[in-house]
Amino acid sequence: MRPILLWLLCTHAVQACLESNHIFSPATNCLQCKDVAEVCQAERLWTRCYEKKIQSCTSKGRMGLILTLDASQESEQSPTLEHSVHIPQSAFRKSRGSENGTSTVLVTVLDSSYFKPTNRIRGRTLFPIPSGPRGQVLGGTVLVAHVLSGPMRNLPEPVTLTFKYGKKDVDGTCVFWEDDDDGNGFWSTYGCNTSKSDGKFVCRCNHLSFFAVLVNPVLSLSPKDVFHLTWMTSVGSALSAIFSVMGLVIFWCLSKRQPDRAVGLHAHLAAALLCLHSCFLLSRWRAAGVSGVSDPSCGALGLFLHWSLLAVVCWSALEGFHLYLLLVRVFNIYVRRYLLKMSALGWGVPTLIALVCGASGVYGKYTRELRNPDNGSSTMQLCWMSNSTGSLAVTYATTVAFPILVVLFNSCMLGLVVFKLWSLRGMGVGVGGGAKNAREKAKRLWKDCVTIVGLSCVLGLPFGLLTATYVSTPAVYVFTALNSLQGLFVFLWSLALLCKFRSDASSSSKDTSTQRMMTFNS
Structure with a gap:
C-alpha cells in the first residue's frame, strides 16, 4: 500500500509541475539548477528567464549559487578559484528586498556558449550604448552577479569583479551582457572600467549583470x-x-x-x-x-x-x-x-x-x-x-x-x-x-x-x-x-x-x- 501511495504522490507532483508551465518550486524537484540556462535558451529574452527560474530550481549542494546575505555589510563571494565578486553595502541599500535586513544574491558562472552576440537593430535598450565589442571570452566562462529583488544599476559605489587569467599576458576588456526588448543580445562596456593587476583582470562596474572579459582572439594552431x-x-x-x-x-x-x-x-x-x-x-x-x-x-x-x-x-x-x-x-x-x-x-x-x-x-x-x-x-x-x-x-x-x-x-x-x-x-x-x-x-x-x-x-x-x-x-x-x-x-x-x-x-x-x-x- 505504501509504495502505491508514494507513486501517487510523485505523479501528482509531476502533474503540478506541468500545469504550472515549468515554474518550479524547491519541493517538486522538477528542474535542476544546472539545466536552467539550457531550458531558457528557447526563450526570446533568455537571461531574464534565467534570473526568474534560477530562484526556484533545485540542486544538490547548491555551491553558493543563491545566497542570502546581510544587507548591512559588504560581501565578497568566489564561485570559483578564478572568479570573485565584491558587492558594496550601497548596492544592498538600493535593493528592494533588503527591508528585512537581508538580500538574496545570485553568484555563479556560466558557459560562454550560451551568450551568442547578434546584430543589433533599432529599439529601446537598458543602457544607451553603440554596438558591442567583439572578442574571445576569457576562459570561456561568464560570471553572474545579480540581486534577485530587481535590476541594479547606477550604483554609487562600483561592484568589483576579478578574473584570473594565468601566466599568459593578454589584453582584455571588461564587458557585460545586455538583451534588448527585441531579443538581441550583445556585449557592452557601458559603466565598466578595466584594469590589470598580478595576473588578473579587475572590473569595476556600476551595475550587476552577466560579466565577462573579452580578450583579443588567439589564433590556435593544431x-x-x-x-x-x-x-x-x-x-x-x-x-x-x-x-x-x-x-x-x-x-x-x-x-x-x-x-x-x-x-x-x-x-x-x-x-x-x-x-x-x-x-x-x-x-x-x-x-x-x-x-x-x-x-x-x-x-x-x-x-x-x-x-x-x-x-x-x-x-x-x-x-x-x-x-x-x-x-x-x-x-x-x-x-x-x-x-x-x-x-x-x-x-x-x-x-x-x-x-x-x-x-x-x-x-x-x-x-x-x-x-x-x-x-x-x-x-x-x-x-x-x-x-x-x-x-x-x-x-x-x-x-x-x-x-x-x-x-x-x-x-x-x-x-x-x-x-x-x-x-x-x-x-x-x-x-x-x-x-x-x-x-x-x-x-x-x-x-x-x-x-x-x-x-x-x-x-x-x-x-x-x-x-x-x-x-x-x-x-x-x-x-x-x-x-x-x-x-x-x-x-x-x-x-x-x-x-x-x-x-x-x-x-x-x-x-x-x-x-x-x-x-x-x-
Whole structure:
C-alpha cells in the first residue's frame, strides 16, 4: 500500500509541475539548477528567464549559487578559484528586498556558449550604448552577479569583479551582457572600467549583470598545422638560400656586361637574403641542442639572424628609395659613388643596431608555446632574442615597427609604378584594332603584371602580410610561403632581367618605358 501511495504522490507532483508551465518550486524537484540556462535558451529574452527560474530550481549542494546575505555589510563571494565578486553595502541599500535586513544574491558562472552576440537593430535598450565589442571570452566562462529583488544599476559605489587569467599576458576588456526588448543580445562596456593587476583582470562596474572579459582572439594552431608550417619554413628557407646564390651569380654577370646601379642593389638584396635564410636554418638547428637560455653560440647566431633580417629590410627600403629617384626626382639624380653609399647604409645600419642590442644582452634562446584547439601546446625554439621584457621591446621596435614603415613607403612607390605604367601604356596604345593589336596589348599587360609582382617581392611587400596572420590559419600559410620563398622570387626577377637584357641586345627596337621599370635604370 505504501509504495502505491508514494507513486501517487510523485505523479501528482509531476502533474503540478506541468500545469504550472515549468515554474518550479524547491519541493517538486522538477528542474535542476544546472539545466536552467539550457531550458531558457528557447526563450526570446533568455537571461531574464534565467534570473526568474534560477530562484526556484533545485540542486544538490547548491555551491553558493543563491545566497542570502546581510544587507548591512559588504560581501565578497568566489564561485570559483578564478572568479570573485565584491558587492558594496550601497548596492544592498538600493535593493528592494533588503527591508528585512537581508538580500538574496545570485553568484555563479556560466558557459560562454550560451551568450551568442547578434546584430543589433533599432529599439529601446537598458543602457544607451553603440554596438558591442567583439572578442574571445576569457576562459570561456561568464560570471553572474545579480540581486534577485530587481535590476541594479547606477550604483554609487562600483561592484568589483576579478578574473584570473594565468601566466599568459593578454589584453582584455571588461564587458557585460545586455538583451534588448527585441531579443538581441550583445556585449557592452557601458559603466565598466578595466584594469590589470598580478595576473588578473579587475572590473569595476556600476551595475550587476552577466560579466565577462573579452580578450583579443588567439589564433590556435593544431599539431598538424604546426608540422606543415615547420616543414614549409624549413624547405622554403633552404630553397631561398640556394636560389639566392644563383641570383647572385646572375646579377654579377649582368653587372659585368651592363654596369647598372639597380643590378648592384639587387645583388646586395640577394646576399642579405642568403645570410637570412642560412642563419635561420642554423639557428633552429642550434636551438634544438641548447638547454640554457644564455648559451654564447646561440646568442651569436641570434645576433647574426637579427642582423640579417635588418639587412633585408634595409636593402628593401633602399630599393624603394632608388625607385623614388627614378619616378619622382627623375632629373639630377646622379650621386657620386652611389652604390658605395647605399652599401654603407644597407649594411652599416643593421650592424650598428645589432651591436647595440648585443651589448645590452638581449640575444639568446627564444621559446614560444603554440596553442592548439584541444588545449594542448607545442614549443617552438630558435636562437633569436630571449623572452625577457627588454628583448620583447627590441623585437617589436626593430622587427615589427621598422619593417612596417618600410612596407608602407615601398607600397607607395609600387602604387606610383602602377600609375606610371598605366599612363605610359595609355599614351602609347593606338586607336586601331585587329588581332595583332590585341595580341600586343595582351603582351604588354602580361609584362606589366610581371613587373608589378616582381617589384612587390623586391620591395619586401610580402612582409606586410604579418598583420593577416592574426586573423586566420590560411593567412599564416600564405605569409609563411611568400616570405620563406623570397629568395626564389628574387632569382626569378634576376631571370626576367637577364631575358630582358638578351632581348634588348638582339633587337633594335626597345620599349624604353618597360626597360626603365624592369631594370630600375637611372
